[in-house]
Amino acid sequence: LAPWIPVVGLEIHAQISSNSKLFSGSQVQFAAPPNSLVSFFDASLPGTLPVLNRRCVEAAVMTGLALNCSINKRSLFDRKHYFYADLPAGYQITQQRVPIAVNGSLSYSLCIDNKMSQMVTKTVRIKQIQLEQDSGKSLHDDTRSQTLVDLNRAGVGLMEVVMEPDMCCGEEAAAAVRELQLILQTLGSSQAIMAEGQLRVDANVSVHHPGEPYGVRTEVKNINSIRFLAKAIDYEIQRQIEELENGGTILNETRAFDSKLGCTIPMRDKEGKQDYRFMPEPNLPPLILYDSKSLPANMNHQQVINIDWIHERLPDLPSVKREKLVEQYEILPEHSFTLLNEDGLAEFFESVVKQTQMKPKKVIGWILNDLLSYLKQHSLTVKESPVSSFLLADLLNLLEKKEISSTAAKQVLAELWKGEGKTPLEIVKEQKLELLQDQKELEQICQAVIDGQENE
Amino acid sequence: QKVSVEVLDHLEHLALVDFRDSEGVERLQKAIQFADQLHEVNTDGVEPMDLVLEDRCLYLREDDVTEGNCTKELLENAREKVEEYFVAPPGNIPLPKLEERETFLQGS
Numbered sequence: 001l002a003p004w005i006p007v008v009g010l011e012i013h014a015q016i017s018s019n020s021k022l023f024s025g026s027q028v029q030f031a032a033p034p035n036s037l038v039s040f041f042d043a044s045l046p047g048t049l050p051v052l053n054r055r056c057v058e059a060a061v062m063t064g065l066a067l068n069c070s071i072n073k074r075s076l077f078d079r080k081h082y083f084y085a086d087l088p089a090g091y092q093i094t095q096q097r098v099p100i101a102v103n104g105s106l107s108y109s110l111c112i113d114n115k116m117s118q119m120v121t122k123t124v125r126i127k128q129i130q131l132e133q134d135s136g137k138s139l140h141d142d143t144r145s146q147t148l149v150d151l152n153r154a155g156v157g158l159m160e161v162v163m164e165p166d167m168c169c170g171e172e173a174a175a176a177v178r179e180l181q182l183i184l185q186t187l188g189s190s191q192a193i194m195a196e197g198q199l200r201v202d203a204n205v206s207v208h209h210p211g212e213p214y215g216v217r218t219e220v221k222n223i224n225s226i227r228f229l230a231k232a233i234d235y236e237i238q239r240q241i242e243e244l245e246n247g248g249t250i251l252n253e254t255r256a257f258d259s260k261l262g263c264t265i266p267m268r269d270k271e272g273k274q275d276y277r278f279m280p281e282p283n284l285p286p287l288i289l290y291d292s293k294s295l296p297a298n299m300n301h302q303q304v305i306n307i308d309w310i311h312e313r314l315p316d317l318p319s320v321k322r323e324k325l326v327e328q329y330e331i332l333p334e335h336s337f338t339l340l341n342e343d344g345l346a347e348f349f350e351s352v353v354k355q356t357q358m359k360p361k362k363v364i365g366w367i368l369n370d371l372l373s374y375l376k377q378h379s380l381t382v383k384e385s386p387v388s389s390f391l392l393a394d395l396l397n398l399l400e401k402k403e404i405s406s407t408a409a410k411q412v413l414a415e416l417w418k419g420e421g422k423t424p425l426e427i428v429k430e431q432k433l434e435l436l437q438d439q440k441e442l443e444q445i446c447q448a449v450i451d452g453q454e455n456e
Numbered sequence: 457q458k459v460s461v462e463v464l465d466h467l468e469h470l471a472l473v474d475f476r477d478s479e480g481v482e483r484l485q486k487a488i489q490f491a492d493q494l495h496e497v498n499t500d501g502v503e504p505m506d507l508v509l510e511d512r513c514l515y516l517r518e519d520d521v522t523e524g525n526c527t528k529e530l531l532e533n534a535r536e537k538v539e540e541y542f543v544a545p546p547g548n549i550p551l552p553k554l555e556e557r558e559t560f561l562q563g564s
Contacts, residue, residue: 020519020523026524033540036527055518146543146544149541285511
């Protein structure tokens with residue numbers, strides 16, 4: 001049997017973290033009474049016009065720069081037409097012809113064979129990033145055969161990030177999305193919480209034999225977590241391979257991932273290939289961005305977006321942060337990955353290092369093996385840790401000064417988890433865990449043990 | 457050049473217009489002919505203009521919350537509502553296929 005090459009591309013929609021919507025002044029908020037965060041424009045009432053939110057443009061430029069894209073100094077808005085109850089205007093304003101950023105790349109790392117010690121770096125090309133409107137939410141009430149529509153989300157700014165089909169499996173896609181998520185959160189351009197719909201991923205999957213043209217691709221939607229993303233893609237790859245090996249064909253269709261059954265099923269409500277009748281958005285002139293060279297002299301500051309100004313103020317991206325951690329603290333690269341993967345863990349680690357004489361190389365073991373595994377066992381975040389960095393540093397200092405043994409330290413830590421407010425020293429005294437330093441006292445104890453043995 | 461039945465059917469699906477009768481189709485044909493006159497101009501090497509306003513500045517708004525909170529007003533015109541939600545039919549109801557609906561296009 002000839003080998004199969006799976007091909008995976010991704011379309012990711014990230015909700016922009018902003019106070020108000022992309023083209024209107026309605027508030028952006030996750031949970032709110034239905035239709036309370038909706039302006040006349042969002043409801044598509046006649047006579048309303050879009051007004052572009054500056055913050056959304058800045059978010060897109062930051063993201064484009066972080067992903068090594070070329071920023072288009074002149075980009076355009078278009079209308080994408082289709083009918084759906086949660087799209088009151090009957091079209092979505094997007095950037096189909098000339099998006100704000102193009103031709104970037106994203107590097108991500110994978111563990112080979114699930115061994116954290118063997119990491120390999122991969123790159124996926126970013127085709128483009130475009131600004132577009134989110135739609136409202138439809139709640140399907142099958143019992144009463146109706147759909148309830150809430151437009152609170154309609155018009156919220158989105159960045160659509162299109163990744164080229166450079167990935168080959170669920171694991172790669174998951175790692176790429178995870179890294180993108182960390183980047184967005186570091187930039188602050190999106191909080192990218194998948195569970196709240198702030199990051200939505202659609203996967204394009206196909207398979208082919210080496211040397212042959214790409215196969216027909218399917219689009220997989222309705223993926224709610226990074227874990228499910230990997231599962232959905234791997235399932236779809238297997239499904240396509242089995243179908244083709246059994247002499248079947250793959251339809252160019254959209255499929256939904258069913259997380260309960262762990263499979264993809266064809267989506268109803270898709271009437272064949274859509275014709276979106278793209279047309280320029282007549283109410284918005286081109287979006288012009290500037291850099292230090294092209295900055296116009298007499299323009300109002302508030303009306304000017306300077307790409308170089310934004311570039312200078314980009315925070316350290318996760319990959320840079322990891323390198324700095326490895327260099328500064330002499331920890332292993334895979335340690336830096338784990339530190340950045342847990343919200344607040346890197347800060348906790350650095351805080352402990354500051355407060356203790358123990359070498360960071362040793363501290364990291366306590367952070368990753370003891371602290372992290374405890375937190376995971378009890379489903380706690382770093383912020384919720386009953387053991388503060390101060391307490392842990394205190395404990396490690398006792399260990400470093402050889403006042404207690406390593407085993408005793410673990411015992412003290414187990415006691416500290418209870419969060420009863422005792423200090424490490426108090427626990428050591430309570431449980432008599434001090435290491436005896438006095439030579440004479442040690443000799444007496446050993447002699448007593450030997451004498452005891454002799455008497456039996 | 458007449459517009460084919462396939463294209464007319466496609467347009468009725470996409471835009472939910474009803475050409476209704478031969479007069480409606482004729483009006484469409486005339487509109488296309490009128491617009492086709494643009495082809496008589498040689499536009500080789502000329503960038504298309506899609507907005508007369510293309511040289512205007514795109515106004516950028518500050519990221520402040522200035523609108524919303526008008527649920528009552530918005531729902532006033534809704535024919536049906538359920539607890540401040542708009543009510544719509546369950547999913548899209550696509551126009552039936554050409555063979556299955558009553559339209560004069562069938563005869564053409």
